[in-house]
Amino acid sequence: EVQLVESGGGLVQPGGSLRLSCAASSFTFSSYWMSWVRQAPGKGLEWVANIKQDGSEKSYVDSVKGRFTISRDNAKNSLYLQMNSLRAEDTAVYYCARVRTEYFDYWGQGTLVTVSS
């Protein structure tokens, strides 16, 4: 069965950095676009970033452009999100999701990022 397992969340001070990871298994990781989606406490879903199969195309929501970087290592079946200059409003559960054609068919369980002093 397809599995996506996020890790790397935690408490970080404003202005700090964090790197999230997503380990994928039971599918051909290199064949799929992958995404990060976040959900602030008690709020709705917000798409954050996308990356093409070979990493050649990346897209971001405006609010994270220049601060977050999505990347992948197909040899390790892993997706990453490097988050810099973190703000309180980045506090959320971060999910990685597999993109089937254009929508999300599998999601991980999420990892919580808390930005607070």
Place this chain on the structure above:
Amino acid sequence: DIQMTQSPSTLSASVRDRVTITCRASQSISSWLAWYQQKPGKAPKLLIYRASTLESGVPSRFSGDGSGTEFTLTISSLQPDDFATYYCQQYDTFPMYTFGQGTKLEIK
């Protein structure tokens, strides 16, 4: 940017009720719309894609309709497991996306 607006924000209903959730796009998205179900503390689950195609394994009481700017998700006979929050998502602008704000389906 395409905005997605769901209504209502909260819906109270009873088991065996028929319920409909509406999702409106700020501009035409053809049929590039998906619906997700999310339960507290869990990841979202894909229910419907391309506005009306049921994901494998999803009960047939769920159905989607619409095109252009107006879409609906209907549950024909509510079951206890269906009380959750539902989100629409447009992917007309792939690889960028927008979600609706969510509709919480509560037990009356």
